[in-house]
Amino acid sequence: MRKLRGLSVMLCVLLALQLAIPYWTGASAGQTDDPGRVQAELIDQSPESVKWRITLNASGTEFEGFRAAIRLGAGLVPGTVTNDENAQVSTTSDGYDVEAGPGNGSIRLDITAAISDPNLSVYEIRATASYPDGEFKASHQAEAIKPEIPEPEQEAAPEEADDPAEQPAEEDPGAQPEGEQADSESPPADSRDQPAEEPSEGATEDQDVPVEQPAEQPESPADQPANSSDALEAQPEEEVVEEQEPADQPSAPVVIDDNWPPKDEEQVPADQPPAPVVIDGTTDWPAETEPDGVVPDPPSAPVVIDDLIIPDESDETEESAEQTEEDTLTELPPPKAGLAAATGQYTPDPNAIIVPTRLEGVSTNAHTRPVLMWVNSGLVHVAVKSTHRLEYMELVGVRNTTFDRYNAQISITVGDDEFKPDGLNGNTNDAHWTVFKFFADDLFLKDRTNYPFFIKGIGGGHDVRDNLVVTLPVADVTANKNWVGGKEHPAINLQLIAQAEGEARRIIGAEKVDGTETPAWSNTWLQVPQYNPFGRPYEFTADEVEVPVNYVKTIKGTTVTNTYDPVKRTIKVEKKWIGPAGESATVQLMEDGADTGQTITLSEANNWTGSFFVNKLDDKSGAEIAYDVEELELDGYSTVKTGSMEEGFIFTNTSTSTTQVDVVKKWVGPKAGPVTIRLLADGKVTEQTLVLSEENSWAQSFTDLSRYHSVTGEEIDYSVEELQVPAEYVVSYSIDEQGAFIVTNTAQAAMLTVLKVDESDQPLAGAEFELRDADGETAGTGTSDKDGKIVFGNLEWGSYTLVETKAPDGYRLSAKLIEVTIGAGSLNVEKKVVNTRIGWELPNTGGMGTTLFYGAGAVLMATAGFMLFRRRDEEE
Incomplete structure (x- = not known):
């Protein structure tokens, strides 16, 4: 008894250390598909909250934007989030949604999640980042911080069990030596396994009751009899105590529903392997059956599996002390007919393999080993062989969803291979299989790494914590890069991508290639796993981190081909003429101020329009190219360019041909002084004038005149006009044979009126007069009418002499010569001539x-x- 008490104290201390270590070390586990795309790390933790840091796009890659979904696991509710203002963050019922705009900045979010359920042992956060080139995931699990269990509570149960423990020992002397033998054959760590698996020894069971409770589950000792050996199994939620039945009464089957068990169900023959019981997807195989095929008496203490309670293997009767190690596993009735798991066979996904596993370190518990892993229909199976009952398994911080537990020494078949639960230490007669099942999407197992796991055993000292090592077939994989067209072939980062069916792409590696390799533009990755950690086969493809500018990427297997296919733009050019059109015009293309050597000839044949089809982006820098156009010089034309690269360019060519207008002044009649001539264009007054005079011989020219209109291109019609025409002149315009304008000023016609009267001023008719010019030539003659008038019209300007050639009858002829001047201011001249009657004539x-x-x-x-x-x- 002293040894048993000492062993119980040691177990209590070890349990306290097990509970305290996660608190001291902050045990946690995290993983990510690509740390450059998404990371999750623990930065703070308390019993009330957990604080993680989520980093997105830590690599600083340029993207057109991306999104991320951050979700909190069970027992957590969103708390506070610190955003570095590079993204929009919205809170959901179970986490956060993140949306980032274009750019290359990284986003860091500090998320504090409040703990809503303090009874969980692990809290988890998951982040899924969706980029244009794929989806990347990261997760992190943090073990709950639990208060240290006081020592008095650890020792209370063994002290209560002292008296009941001694009672079975007195009734069955053989039981106590068997417990001592277990102590002597195994080290202290192994000795902790024996009480959990030997409920027949009442003393041992009673002393081990406190340490069998899982660390995260509260104890319920009030629900159990203090002297009952059935207190061995830990109860996560509540304990159900079965009433004792007589030892010779057959055990009753576990009732799953009202239809179980069938009334006509036959007993399982003794030589037929026992079948498992499936509860909520969990298969539990009974222990060895009795020789007659009947399941032994039911246990009194329940075992909780997937929230359903089934009886434990303990027996309240005193005969239970006589059971041996081989009788310690739970024995249950056969399952319902037709359940798939009842066959004990498993089939991996098509083309998937069974993945052997091993421990990375050396565990002190050699009784429990995960040895196989495979996947089927989205469920990852981990087969664990153990000599102890197992409660659950956590792989990379994720707890199994269901499990199948088999009876001792029962083999399982995976595919075509049979596996026995052998190769363990300790009580190998109890060696059995437990197959834990996980959702594949929950695990995020990365390649070429080891995976932390934890297996919770029922009873103290049966837990296993280590890293799981998987063994996968490997091979060398080569990726290639091809170029089609283009002059610039820059170095690129060539990626090798592996993808198993139903999961996201995995980046095996990225290497820079620049064409200097042998063979050129290729890279070989050595010893690449050909399957994912679950055993699904990989399909390998190649990719590149960034596609060079003006290339289009295509992927076929492990070959990436970049085809030169630049984004094009059109530079439009149009030609307009002012004046007569030339035969053609040549326009050249300029790129960033330099001549590209490309030209377009515009003519009437192409309606004076054309286009350049050019690259929008520079092959080297990726910057947008600035284009311009210039026209080759045309003689006789001036050029004006309008427009832009986006809208197109218009060249307007205006004829530079000139003309002149000659002006000659002519006079009809006496010449007046200088005259001013003004130029008219299309009948409109201009500012140009000329002065014609004797000094320039009455002739001048308007020179350097544009021949064509600057807007319409029509030939201009020039004319002239004289300003301030002299009085008594009439101006007229004409064009001579040489095209000169003739401006003629004609004096207005003069008129001489002669009035013939007598001495009493009475008109005299019949008087005849002769008008002579300055040369004595007769300019006209006339006879006075009854009114005594004679009119000489259309007289040119000048000096004239009026002579009376015949007097009226009875009147003397006037011998006086009358001088007359016709000119400016004297165009209408009147002269009165008086005649006297014939009579005495006074001498001279x-x-x-x-x-x-x-x-x-x-x-x-x-x-x-x-x-x-x-x-x-x-x-x-």
Whole structure:
């Protein structure tokens, strides 16, 4: 008993250490498809919360945007999130959604999740990042921080079990030596296995009750009898105590539903291997049956599997102390008919293999070993052989969903191969298979690495924690790079991608190739696993990290082909003419200011339009190319370019042909002073004028005149006009045979009116006059009418002499010559000519006759006066 008590104390201490180590070390596990795309790491933890850091696009790769879904596992609710403002983060019921815009920045999120269920042992976060080139996942599991179990509670159960433990020992003397023999054959670590598997020894079972509870499950000792050996198995949720049955009464089967067991079910023959019981997808195989094929008496303490309770292998009767090591596994009734797992056979996915596994380190527990792994229909199976009952398994922090437990020494068949639960240490008679099942999507097992796992055994000291090592077939894989077209073939990062059916792509590696390899543009990866860690075959393809500019990527197997297919743009060119069109015009293309050597000839045949088809992006830099166009010089034309690279360019060529307008001044009549001539274009006044005078011989020219209109291109119609025409002149315009403008100023016609009157100013008819010019030539003749008028019309400007050639009858002919001047200001001249009647004609001045006349007149006057005065006197 002292040894047993000492062993119990040791087990309690080891259990306390097992619970405390995760708290001290912060045990956790994390994994990722590609740390450059998505990472998950633990940065802080407390009993109330867990804080993780999620890093997206740590590699700084340029993307057009990507999304990420971050989900919290069971027992967690979203808390706070610290965003570096490079992305939009929205909270969901079970995590966060992240959306990042274009760019190459990395995103770091610090996420604090509150613990809603403190009874879980592991808390998990998962991140799935969706990039344009694929989906990448990362996860991290953090073990719960549990308070240290006080020592008084560890020792309480063994102390209570002292008295009951001694009672079976007295009734069955052989039981106590058997327990001592187990102690002596195994080291202390192994000795912890014996009480959990030997419920027949009451003392041992009672002392081991406290350490059989899983670390994360509360104990319920109040539900069990203090002196019952059935307290051996740990109860995660609640314990159900079966009533004791007589030892000779057959055990009752476990009732799964109202239809079980069938009333007409036959007993299993003794020589037929026992079949498993499937509960919620969990198959539990009974222990060895009795010789008559009847399952032994039912246990009193339940075992919880997938939230269903089945009886434990313990027996409350005193006869249970007589059981040996071979009778320690749970014995259950046969399963329902038709259940697939009842055959004990497994089939991997088509083309999948069975993956052998081993431990990375050296475990002190040589009684439990995971040795096989395979996948079927999305479930990863891990076959573990053990001499102890197992409760659950965690692989990379993920707990199994279901499991199949087989009876001792029962083989399993995977595919065509049979596997026995052999090769273990300890109580090998109890060696059996437990097949744990995981969802493949939950595991995220990476290539070429080892996987941490934890197997929880029922009873203290039966747990196994280590790294799982898988053995897969390997081979060398070569990827190649081909170029089609193009001049620039830059070095690229060639990737080898492996993808198993139903899962995301895995990047095996990336190597830079530049054409200097042998063979050129290829790389070989050595010793590449040909299957994923579950055993699914890989299909290998090649890829490249970044496609060079102006190339299109195609992938066929492990060959990446880049075909030169640049994004094109069209540079449009149009030609317009002002004036007569030339025969053709040549336009050259400029690239970033340099002549490309490409030209287009525009002519009437192509409607004076054309286009350049060019690369939009530069082959080397990837920058957008700036294009321009220039026209080769054309003689006789000026050129104006408008437009842009995007809208197209227009060249307008205006004829530079010139002309001149000659002007000559002519006079009809006397010449006046200088005159001013103004130029008109298409009838519109211009600012150009000329002054014509005697100094320039009355002739000048308008020179360097544009021949064609700058807008319409029509030939301009030039004309002239004289400003301030002299009075009494009439201007007229004409063009001579040489195209010169003739501006003629014609004096207006003059008119001379002669009025013939007598001495009493009465008009005299019949008087004849002759008008002579300055040269004495007769310019016209005329006879006065009844009004005494004579009109000489259409007289040119100049000096004239008016001569009366015949006087009216009874009137003397006027001998006086009348001078007349016709000109500016004197265009209508009137002259009055007075004629006298025929009578005495006084002699010319100075003659003797005048004196006689005067004398005679004086005498007559004197005589007349004398006679006048005499008559008066006589009258008086």
